[in-house]
Amino acid sequence: RVLRGRPRDLAGRKVVISAGGTREPIDPVRYIGNRSSGLQGYALARTAVARGAEVTVVAANVALPDPAGATVVRVESTAELRDAVLTAAPGADVVVMAAAVADFRPAVRHDSKIKKTDGEPEAIALVKNPDVLAELGQSRGARGPYPEVIVGFAAETDDVLANGQAKLARKGCDLLVVNEVGPGLAFGTPDNAAVVLVAGGEPVEVPRGPKEDVADVVWDLVASRLA
Ligand code: CTP
Ligand code: CA
Numbered sequence: 001r002v003l004r005g006r007p008r009d010l011a012g013r014k015v016v017i018s019a020g021g022t023r024e025p026i027d028p029v030r031y032i033g034n035r036s037s038g039l040q041g042y043a044l045a046r047t048a049v050a051r052g053a054e055v056t057v058v059a060a061n062v063a064l065p066d067p068a069g070a071t072v073v074r075v076e077s078t079a080e081l082r083d084a085v086l087t088a089a090p091g092a093d094v095v096v097m098a099a100a101v102a103d104f105r106p107a108v109r110h111d112s113k114i115k116k117t118d119g120e121p122e123a124i125a126l127v128k129n130p131d132v133l134a135e136l137g138q139s140r141g142a143r144g145p146y147p148e149v150i151v152g153f154a155a156e157t158d159d160v161l162a163n164g165q166a167k168l169a170r171k172g173c174d175l176l177v178v179n180e181v182g183p184g185l186a187f188g189t190p191d192n193a194a195v196v197l198v199a200g201g202e203p204v205e206v207p208r209g210p211k212e213d214v215a216d217v218v219w220d221l222v223a224s225r226l227a
Pocket of ligand 2: 101102103
C-alpha cells in the first residue's frame with residue numbers, strides 16, 4: 001500500500017508509538033505473552049511518517065519489517081517497554097500506546113529452566129506491572145516537559161463503549177481507540193474497526209477497513225488537538 005495524498009500536518013512533531021505485545025519471563029526459555037502482532041502500531045508509524053512526523057517506535061516482540069523512516073527501539077518485557085517509553089516521552093509531542101502491555105508478570109524469574117518433576121507443578125505467582133499509560137497521564141500533573149497528546153488503546157468485550165469511557169477517564173488520556181475483540185476481529189488481521197473516544201468530545205467511529213484507516217483518524221484527531 002502506497003501512502004500518498006496525506007497532509008503533512010505532523011511536520012516538526014515528535015511522536016512515540018508503542019507496538020506489539022510484551023513478554024514476561026518465567027525462566028530462560030518461557031514467557032507469558034499475548035496475541036498482539038504490532039500491525040496497528042506499525043500502521044500508525046507508517047502513516048505518521050507519511051504525515052511528516054519524527055517517529056520513534058517502541059516495538060515489543062514485533063515480527064514485521066521496520067516502518068521506513070522511523071527509529072525502532074526493540075523491547076521484550078513490560079519493564080523494558082516502560083523504560084523505553086518513559087525515556088522517549090518527555091521530548092515528544094505525542095505518545096500512542098498501541099502495545100498490548102501485560103497487566104501481570106511472574107513474581108519470580110527463574111535463572112534455570114523449570115524442570116518437569118514427578119509431582120504436580122508449582123503455581124506461578126503473579127505480581128502487578130506498572131501501568132505505563134496511566135503514568136504518562138499522571139505525568140501531566142507535574143512540571144513539563146511531557147507529551148501534549150496521549151493516546152491509549154483498549155480491546156474490550158461486552159459493554160465496549162461504557163468500558164472504554166471509564167478507561168479514558170481513569171488513564172487520563174486524550175484519545176482512546178476502542179476495538180471490539182472477537183472472531184476475525186483485531187488480533188493479527190490487516191483490518192480493524194474501532195471507535196475513537198475523545199476526552200471532552202464526541203466519539204468517532206471508524207468502519208471496518210485497513211489499520212491505516214484507524215491510524216489516519218487518530219492522527220486527524222491528534223493534529224487538531226496540537227493545533
Ligand atoms: N497499558 C499500559 N500499561 C499496562 C497495561 C496497559 O500502558 N500495564 C496501556 C495499553 O498500552 C493501552 C491501555 O493501557 O493503551 C489500555 O490497556 P488495557 O489492557 O485495555 O487496560 P487496563 O487498564 O490494563 O484494563 P483491563 O486490561 O483490566 O481491561
Ligand atoms: Ca490490561
